[in-house]
Amino acid sequence: QVQLVESGGGVVQPGRSLRLSCAASGFTFSGYAMHWVRQAPGKGLEWEAVISYDGSDKYYADSVKGRFTISRDNSKNTLYLQMDGLRAEDTAVYYCAKGVTSRPPSRIEYWGQGALVTVSS
Amino acid sequence: QSALTQPPSASGPPGQRVTISCSGSSSNIESNPVNWYQQLPGTAPKLLMYTNNQRPSGVPDRFSGSKSGTSASLAISGLQSEDEADYYCAAWDDSLSGWVFGGGTKLTVL
Numbered sequence: 620q621v622q623l624v625e626s627g628g629g630v631v632q633p634g635r636s637l638r639l640s641c642a643a644s645g646f647t648f649s650g651y652a653m654h655w656v657r658q659a660p661g662k663g664l665e666w667e668a669v670i671s672y673d674g675s676d677k678y679y680a681d682s683v684k685g686r687f688t689i690s691r692d693n694s695k696n697t698l699y700l701q702m703d704g705l706r707a708e709d710t711a712v713y714y715c716a717k718g719v720t721s722r723p724p725s726r727i728e729y730w731g732q733g734a735l736v737t738v739s740s
Numbered sequence: 741q742s743a744l745t746q747p748p749s750a751s752g753p754p755g756q757r758v759t760i761s762c763s764g765s766s767s768n769i770e771s772n773p774v775n776w777y778q779q780l781p782g783t784a785p786k787l788l789m790y791t792n793n794q795r796p797s798g799v800p801d802r803f804s805g806s807k808s809g810t811s812a813s814l815a816i817s818g819l820q821s822e823d824e825a826d827y828y829c830a831a832w833d834d835s836l837s838g839w840v841f842g843g844g845t846k847l848t849v850l
Binding site for chain 2: 663680681726727728
């Protein structure tokens with residue numbers, strides 16, 4: 620069965636960086652697009668980024684464009700989200716999610732359990 | 741402000757039918773399929789409906805979806821207590837080149 624396990628969350632000061640990882644198993648990771656979606660405390664879902672199966676296509680939400688970078692290592696079955704210049708409003712649970720096709724848009728069909736990122740001084 | 745507009749709440753007694761609406765624009769709902777996600781309290785979201793009206797394996801046929809123009813809707817018939825959750829619509833937006841979600845609808849079974 621599909622398993623997505625996020626790690627790397629925690630408390631970070633405004634302006635600093637953090638990298639999230641998502642370990643994937645139960646499917647051929649290198650064949651599917653992958654997403655990051657976040658959810659601020661008590662708020663709704665906000666899509667952040669998607670990457671194609673081979674890393675050649677990437678799309679970002681305007682709110683994180685230029686600050687966040689999505690990447691993947693197919694040899695390690697791992698998805699990453701590099702978050703730079705963090706702001707208080709980036710505080711959220713970050714979900715890793717599997718797309719249903721190899722290239723974007725690729726609707727989300729499975730979600731991880733999420734990693735909490737808290738940006739606070 | 742979300743690109744897709746949903747009512748913040750919906751409710752109904754057990755056994756009743758409830759409909760949740762999702763309003764968008766020509767660049768998202770009108771141009772692309774709509775998906776729905778269910779998020780039970782304290783858990784990660786789960787795909788509930790895809791491509792407007794297709795149910796993934798395991799989703800009861802009490803759930804149905806539809807789309808017309810720039811709007812979509814999710815209907816739940818025969819409401820059960822375990823249906824209490826937040827429901828989100830989502831669609832790809834051609835103008836933004838990204839996915840957009842509705843703000844979510846909290847369903848309460850009275």
